[in-house]
Amino acid sequence: MPVFWLALIVLALAAIGYVTGRARALSSGGGNIRNLHSLPAYYGWHVALMVLVPAFAIMVVWLLVQPVMVNGSVSGGLPEGAVAEDTTLDLVMSDVRRVAEGLDAAVASGGMTPEEAQSSTIDLDGLRDRLGAVGVALGSEVSPEILNAAQSYRGLTATGRFWMTLVVLLAAIGGFVFAMRRTRADFRARNVVESGIRALLLGAASIAILTTIGIVLSLVFNTIEFFRLYPAADFFFGLTWSPSFGGGSELGILPLLWGTFYISLIALAVAVPIGLFAAIYLSEYAGPKVRAVAKPLLEVLAGIPTIVYGLFALLTVGPLLLGIFGDEGLGWMQAGTAVMTAGVVMGIMLIPFVSSLSDDIINAVPQAMRDGSYGLGATRSETIRQVVLPAALPGIVGAILLAASRAIGETMIVVLGAGAAARLSLNPFDAMTTVTAKIVSQLTGDADFASPEALVAFALGMTLFIVTLGLNVLALYIVRKYREQYE
């Protein structure tokens, strides 16, 4: 039975459980809600949860585990000669899975009877074409070993599916019966539902955390793989970045880190003063009407996709800067793509981050502070400079660091605005590139995925991850440490 129908059946059972559980509780309370421990709906939810949770838990685990088991069993059953010299077990197994898929598709479309699909006398010569006709293209003719493995793969999968359906249905029914038997007037259904909700929330939180761990682990393993192929010292201290896909690349991260750092620095130099001053204006000077219009407008900037900023850099800011600093002007700039172009545009992108966060933080400074200062005869700007900003400083620093980690992670603006040349230079009008832009170009090439030229992307990603993580941790630490100062 397909998983979809199985899930639907379990859901239907849960819905029935809700209704009957509620009704049973009501009747056991003599029809009077006040005789029940909990509101009737809680009894219904209790039954529904008892149906859903175990059944779906079993289903999820089964769906995750079954392919692994089947794979192991089938690949263990492959004869010695099935894995040829120039290939690997993984590739053969993916062939097996594709043939199995093709047989499934053929049976589903009616081009093959189920018996024929499982029979050993199936005609091998026409098989490739017949599978191609139902949309599964194969790279070569199907060998008997592979067909055999595919058939046993199908068989095991079908058996697994059957047992899964059975177990899941049994679990759902078992849960139903168990919950119905517990449903009496004095049963504390409300507390059971409460712990069910708690588990749901916990589950959501752990999925987020587990995903993060998974991402980090995949980065770590690929990074380790990279360092096996390429010396770590050359990676971290190399001054040249010149990957060549034929081998013999120099993969020094320093030019990329420098480019990242330089562009982020220019971006922050643009975003921090403008953003901060805008925040001060909005929170301290602007009237309620101006604020109601200006703040959302400023935040619209944050909603523009970065690729649009990239276009803006490429088509507007680059040529503009070139007109001033290029050959016709000061002669410092060769082309529109430069650190300056990307930095300025990225700074514009970051303004709403800095201003929005700073605005909230400045507003959180108690009015009593300002009153105290005004009461001593200070002007607005004196009050802001000497009382409000020092009180809000930890938060503002936190906001700036968050903006910095965004700047470091930004890609599209760099790709379009700063060029692709990895270079160590002090001239902000040179083209440079950043870590993120190079990760993209290393992974989108034709390189073999096991080569250092492709794996370096993971090492770059890991480095970037650690840098931004460090910045975020620092930002949180600063914000927490100094937060209570004025409370």
Place this chain on the structure above:
Amino acid sequence: MYDAVNTEQSVQQTETKISARNVQVYYGDTHAIKDVDVDIADKTVTAFIGPSGCGKSTFLRCLNRMNDTIDICRVEGRIELDGEDIYDPKVDPVQLRAKVGMVFQKPNPFPKSIYDNIAYGPRIHGMARNKAELDEIVERALRRGAIWDEVKDRLDAPGTGLSGGQQQRLCIARAVATEPEVLLMDEPCSALDPIATAQVEELIDELRQNYSVVIVTHSMQQAARVSQKTAFFHLGNLVEFGDTSQIFTNPEDPRTESYITGRIG
């Protein structure tokens, strides 16, 4: 009960420092202060008493134009400081507030060191030519705030680390440091324990030698103890204004009597 009303009550008639005539205050559509006329004498402690929401704090904040910082607040009428209208467009509210200092209900030290808290006003107004002079001003202010002995060894410590009573005395010292002519106090003891309250009250009595002090208070005993003049506000009206001894022993208006004997409030 009012035995603190002692010989100090016999105030010599001094000149009027602040005179308010026909003052109206509106918060949006709410008429918060109605037709208030009051004369605040120099070198005298004037107490504003009245139930919560009667407008005494609002009126106090009119005297140094602190209400300007509230967008929806509108003040009408005439308030004169030394004969000059403080709501005249020519008057700079910032200058005015340097002359009419304010201490707030909740201690609000700045997140700076104790020294910088006190030096804040003098620095803004350029009252010291050099560090030595500033040190002197800070020490004098802290002494007058009756907190010098407690903090002299830790002037670099943050002002926010002091206890509530110390913080309030620090705020008073901060207000005193700018050498104001009038000191407005908005329930300065409401967040303090009795011992700290007694210290602050003692301080107020000393400040009377040099300043005109206006204090808003919810404590009738406190008003009786520290003030020479008392104004009773009710529902935005100034009901009665006169010598403290008179208000507390022989009020003219029945509402005043009801309030001070605890029947309304």
